Amino acid sequence: MGAQKKSATPRVSEDPEDLARNPLQAILLADSFATTFRPITLERPKVLLPLVNIPMIDYTLAWLESAGVEEVFVFCCAHSKQVIDYLESSQWSSKPNFIVTTIESHNSISAGDALRLIYERNVIHGDFVLISGDTVSNMLLTEALQEHRERKKKDANAIMTMVVKQSKPSPITQQSRLGTDELFMAINPVTKQLLCYEDKAEYSKGFISLDKTLIADNPSIILHNDKQDCYIDICSQEVLSLFTDNFDYQHLRRHFVKGLLVDDIMGYKIFTHEIHSSYAARIDNFRSYDTISKDIIQRWTYPFVPDILSGSTAIKVERQGTYRASDVTVSRSADIGSFTFIGQGTKIGNDTKISHSVVGEGCTIGSNVTIEGCYIWNNVTIEDGCQLRHAIVCDGVIMKSGAVLQPGVILSFKVVVGQQFVVPAYSKVSLLQQPTHLDSDEELEYADNTSGTGEPGSDKLNGDITPDLSETAYELGAGGVGYIWSVFEGVQDEEWRQSVAPIPTDKLIKLMLEKDEDDEQLTQDGNVFSASGELKADSDDNGSGDDDNEDSGDDYVFFEKEVEATFLRAVNENVKVDHAVLEVNALRLSYNMASVDCAGAIFYSMMKLAVESPHNSASELHKNAADIITKWQKLLKSFLHDIDEEIEVVLKFEEMCLESAREFAALFPQILHLLYDKEILQEDAILKWADEKEGADAADKVFLKHSEKFIQWLKEAEEEDEDE
């Protein structure tokens, strides 16, 4: 760092002065603004959770110090008091050349808010490192900084350098070893400029869209699926002011990075810096907690490993990666396997087997206990005969004899598991009850810690709860204390993805088969979806039904795409129906479409989503469709003012069954019925459609035939009505 500054000073320009005057600063977000670590984070901020027995934030701060950062602003939000107290009592408050300042906020709900607040404080005077407090790294910043500064000198618009690292996601689960979704990036191989960043796999499934102008401007672009975002950013001051200018930027990646890449009005550019031999990773979920803990134990993060970081307490590294504090009491017959950490003052009984695990300080582990791949924090009591596999056990937990934790269990603070009780796989257990409001409002996206902010003194909350702990409220067996959180509907199947437990084999096999089907579907879909229209001849085959669609031309295609994107966003981010209606209306106006088109487009997006959500059989597909229709019927209905629009929906559906979503063909009558039941379609509309189709040629009447029964039923019902 010092050397680099010296080299920079002689240069004649205004920058060197800045460099000489300003020490390198960093902003550390001690709040991830996410809910992935609940229920643990309800009681303790994520950055203070122990990672191989040392709080995460210590890894981050230690790295920043070693990387030459001189001043760190720690932004705390949820449980800010705990973070501040910790920092004040820790070594970090008294380092001579490393100033740690805390910035407290109680109403920030996102990284965007945090950066806006920091901008107002006016404490950042030059380039800074933006990092969150759950990042573990040992990379050297010098090279990346130098690159960043040189680029900045040449091009004032190069405001950010992102650190990336090679890491190929699994082709089967399509997630990285850190449990994050696969990431697609387009990078110019020469300038390293980031051109496209796509981390949500749902959008435009199966294809990545690169804007034509990007291709025209860059003769060579490398698309990466094998890179991992380390969430270490070197930013120029402009980043802060950009957040202030764009007050709707919340998420660093989803809004800021994408915002800059998509609407390049300002011409700002983001660049990447790839690290090869050093380590950098962020703890984003339980799986990455597991992965990174293992990496630390295996010393990939050297020098940031427990025996060096912990300093005062003597921890010895033994053979096979076993770490042992000095005053551990281990029975002779206990078997401490490889890659295991045993903290200070822990007692381990006879015939207990521990492997690939971390056991914190002051724990008491009885006899005949099996612990495999677990993270046991401090002062935990595990009685005889317990079995723990791939679980996280927080401070003060008591497991009565014979209790069993199945893979993926999270036991939050002070939970007591009753005798012989088996905690089912992937359960999350806490003394606090699950927040009752389903996080379905749009806040959720960023708010993850709203409730965290709302309960600055979680002790108080605890106090509130303790009195009315009636024995019956617990679900943890005889003598157990704690609630098992229920999993939100829909998330259930995905629980294994980001759990501490390894992915079960049967899931892998299932995914593998699904992938095969997907592929098949995609190859077929290739005909319909390929924008390149390679198979003109093929698509002509199904041209009979969609004449009216083609008239409206390109505009309609774009409009439909936009509506689809809006709808997907609404689904993914839980936007309120009213807002979605507004957005679609805005689109309608800007594309000069009729509300008939809106109805068609929305219905199309809904059905497409249903097809694209995972399903194995027609009945599951039907269920998917039903769920989506039920959930969003209000949106659809807002565009169904009269019968023409309803007919349009039927026609659209018919068209889809013929083309893009042939899977629906078999379900046509059922879905039609469903739409009728939900009062989305009136019988008049359906009957009118049937009438219109009556005259069509045979090929066109396939679906009419399918739904003959239903129509018959409708007609009869109508006649009855008339009779009355």
Add this chain to the structure above:
Amino acid sequence: MDFQVVVLAGGSSKNLTPLVSKELPKPLLPVANRPVLTYVLHQLEQSNLKDLIVVVEGEDAALVVGAWISGTFIDRLHVEIAAVPEDIGTAGAIREISHHLTTKDILVVSGDLVSDVPPGAVAATHRRHDAAVTATLCSIPVSGPLESGSSVGKDKAKKLGRYNIIGLDPGKQFLLHIATGAEIEKDARLPKRILRAVGQMEIRSDLMDAHMYAFKRSVLQEVLELKDAFQSLKEDVLPYLVRSQLKSEALSNRTPQGEENGNEKVTSLNNQVFVSRILANASIPSFHDRSSETPDGSAPTRKTHKCCAYIASSSSYCVRLNSIQAFMDINRDVTGEADHLLSGTDPNNNIGPSPKLGTKTTVGPHSMLGEGSEVGDKCQVKRSVIGRHCRIGSHVKVVNSVVMNHVTIGDGCIIQGSVVCSNVQLQDRVVLKDCQVGAGFVVTAGSEYKAESLARKEK
């Protein structure tokens, strides 16, 4: 080499009227006084690829071309001439002659290719990877001869309309994606599936398809048979093969024994996989093999095939004669900067053996004067090609033009940027600028034309 070469020579191309005619089909259009087909055949001969099928559109054209080839390349190449109906597309043409194909691999070359990319290298690349298809890609020439007109400040989006968007693997060996710029509306959509399998894909927009492909015969025949709607190799067959490379439909209904000349890319026999790995020089299994494996690492269950790319070095010359502008450019380049293409085709010098030049007549560089042509006094020939047995009067200026054989040019004519076909008569003081004059046309004395296409009425 066990390679059959199919030269798609074409016939009467509409783009090239009035240059082509019944007597002079496209394959015989003179480029620097040699039929354009010479260049391809010469390159093939150099690469020792001597088993050829030349496919010509139209019976008449086939006769003319056949006569020329047997006259010129007799004893040098083993050539079969096949006539196919017009307008059936490149894929259609191959389908027509499919029963003539016997070797394991087929090299398909466009007959209008003027290039120094060695076909042998393409064939070798194809063999080395045991690929289903290998496409030749070359850099877009800086001068941009494919762009019509000489306008420089062309819209970028428009420019993309001409070129392909090509996805390559990091080793630049495999072709992962191909799309023609013209087909892309707003943004390019790239398949995640293949990207996932490979990890990274390089998207290039500065390469173009040179219309030289090597196919595995069984794959090609199968695809043509299965997909009878496919018309064009470039637009249908190649993208199809590239798209389905990780999930090969073309091979799926074959018997797994792979008896037919080992057409199976990944057979169930592990040793064969192993051999192909050695052939691919890969110490780790390539993504094709990996993505065909089941989770427990047992024998591959899914069939894959490889699509390879041969990228010609950026210095190589590679242009297709598919427009009048290209015709002019190629003539200029072959006599000029790419004159190495000429060496060996014919020992001729740029000026034929018996030129008769009048006094004070200059023939500038990058020009060519055919055998037996006569030029009068005080003429100027600059950057032009003049065919055989032409008679050029006095005070004639020929600049940036192509004059074919047996053309008579009267005194005081000025010809700029034009093509004058065989047997044309330009009477005195004709001024042509950016014109094309069809065969046998007579331009009356003193007339002036600009940017026009002159041809005899078809009877």
